[in-house]
Amino acid sequence: MINTDGLALIGPGSEWFWTALQFTALAITFVAIYRQLGTQQLEIREQTKLLRSQAHYNALSLSQRAREVLIENEDFAGVMNVGWATPEALSQDEWTRCSVYMFMQLNAWEYLYYQHREDAIPTEYWAGAEAYYGGLVATNPGYGRFWSENRISFDEPFRSYAARQIDKTPATADAATVAAPG
Numbered sequence: 001m002i003n004t005d006g007l008a009l010i011g012p013g014s015e016w017f018w019t020a021l022q023f024t025a026l027a028i029t030f031v032a033i034y035r036q037l038g039t040q041q042l043e044i045r046e047q048t049k050l051l052r053s054q055a056h057y058n059a060l061s062l063s064q065r066a067r068e069v070l071i072e073n074e075d076f077a078g079v080m081n082v083g084w085a086t087p088e089a090l091s092q093d094e095w096t097r098c099s100v101y102m103f104m105q106l107n108a109w110e111y112l113y114y115q116h117r118e119d120a121i122p123t124e125y126w127a128g129a130e131a132y133y134g135g136l137v138a139t140n141p142g143y144g145r146f147w148s149e150n151r152i153s154f155d156e157p158f159r160s161y162a163a164r165q166i167d168k169t170p171a172t173a174d175a176a177t178v179a180a181p182g
Helices: 015-072 074-085 092-117 123-139 142-153 158-166 173-179
Strands: none
Touching: 015 074, 015 092, 015 123, 074 092, 074 142, 092 123, 092 142, 092 158, 123 142, 123 158, 142 158
């Protein structure tokens, strides 16, 4: 086909037809890419929800396990109550058990700390955990002894964060007596 002005509509020299065809192909490609990106975004959003849910479950399981130990063993709960308040009153074996328990607690706290930094657990859960663990270590002198013996087991930035909380711990009566200048 040739129009009256001598321009070819189809065939050699019909540039506008091939340009229109290329534009149509590009438009279809862009629409397909846009739809694919939308689908991928939805999948990513759903995977993120699933991962956050799993991280929340892991955090709950880890932090509750230490509490379950106390519920399951009345004698050990008694050892812990003494260890929290006056760790120097414990025998070496009792202190070892107490110290290992405190290590479990601080591991849970560290896990929650890093999960919060990565925005992997709900902020509300972290707020409660921070208040619980921060209050626990700040009000029980046994954590001061534990920290002096075990802080090397934790790395930065958690180590500095936990140290600030533990530094709020009141000294026990015996520790204050020993530390007082003569």
